[in-house]
Amino acid sequence: MSADELLADRFARDRPHLRAVAYRMVGSLPDAEDAVQQAWLKASRADLREVRNLTGWLTTVTARECLDLLRTRRRRAEVALPEPEFPAPEAGPGGTPVRTAEEEVLLAESVGLALLVVLDRLSPAQRVAFVLHDLFSVPFDEVGRVLDRSAVAAKKLASRARNQVHGAAPADRRPAARHLPLVAAFLAASRGGDLETLLDLLAPDVVRRADPVLLPPGMPTELRGARTVAEETRHFAARARMGSVAWADGGPGIVIAPGGRLMAVLRLTVEAGRIAIIEVVGDRARLDAVTIALPPGPGRYAG
Template identity: 45%
Template structure:
């Protein structure tokens, strides 16, 4: 068997999975088939010998292709949503059993809800919740951090489950808590920091922040985390980070470290220090007043 034939055989082993991923993301069998075919074209033009995990590589590529197709679709508002539904005329059904499986596993109601999501939300939700793709793998597809990819899937999940988005008062409360954290940190108020932090709070720093010096990769427990911030964060600014209140430390006008907060029941349960250059180029940062 030649190299091309071997590669084609390996691709065929993954075709059904890729078709399922594309169908659930796009909601259209025809578009899903186009996405799978484009994935094969990209594989055939790649250096396949350097791919360690072919299944993961193919899933990532088909995800990127589907994301581009969704974005192109949203750029054509004159095209009705119904054009992308899986409803087919009787003479279009080539495999009734396959159609039944697709209808059962996806469902028209779910597809209608998925159409209301942004392309990035839809992709993050489908890949993670339906195919168990880790957020570390989803993040580069949508051009965001794993934490931001998790947030995309969470927002999508609330929409799919019919759970209302958090009201503005919750967003305001998060802003107030982060602002209080910043004030306590700058003022060296250890007790105030303890009041704001959950006892099991975890502080994580990515490799870029660790390389800057002065940050551990992970610190857990309210006392330890409070100790890391007491009397510090003097130059950090209150900022909306992908729509949620956080902090940003900049140098020469350029953001260097983003502080992303997870808050549950008015307590900070996690803080992520993010300084990866790719993340900083894509994260949405909007300064806000304290």
């Protein structure tokens, strides 16, 4: 094989890793594919004879492309693309398969919806530092080179990001943490429309309050009673399938985030082992004010 063929073969093998890094950084499949494609273009034009770790070099180039995109997005006050349909990216070495909106939803779920929501609230530098170091174990000296900062500065950025991702110290949440399995069971029952389980999990006099923006015309913003709330919950099973357990304002909650893009937050109050209050936040100004963090557990960095 020629040098160009060897490079193309190596890049094809590294593409899934580069795509995984880029997607966690930018939260958008087409943008992640664009960053990977730019990394390929730079690799195909560069003199790589002095490169000892090609995968590391490609990761660095991809990360820089993502950082530029995040900074541009921040300057324009943009968020990840809201459109449900995405154009197919240009073909790279060996051909790039066509991506669909459905695939992006599945990818977001595999990565972790709550993680993507929290990452989207970090500064560009914090997000890059956290993703590279905490999710992909890139040393801080290499992270610093991507960010044009020292290793010490990169470590501080990752630490600040980590604090935001995980929120308050676990000791502060010990009393509420025992309610997380109940919240997970509620989410699972909501996804499956399991009326009997919902009735078991809800307090008899449970109250559901919701922002009007999330409700069909004519539906009341407040409902009371376990059966009434459970029946309504069954109608929103599709939304529940886009949900993930998270901390919301320091208590147990659920984020509804199709494709990793925050649409609603459920803040749950548990009393006597049952859910007593469900507050559904969907108004954009109120959503922006909700503090969201990942719950503890091995699945918090899914994917």
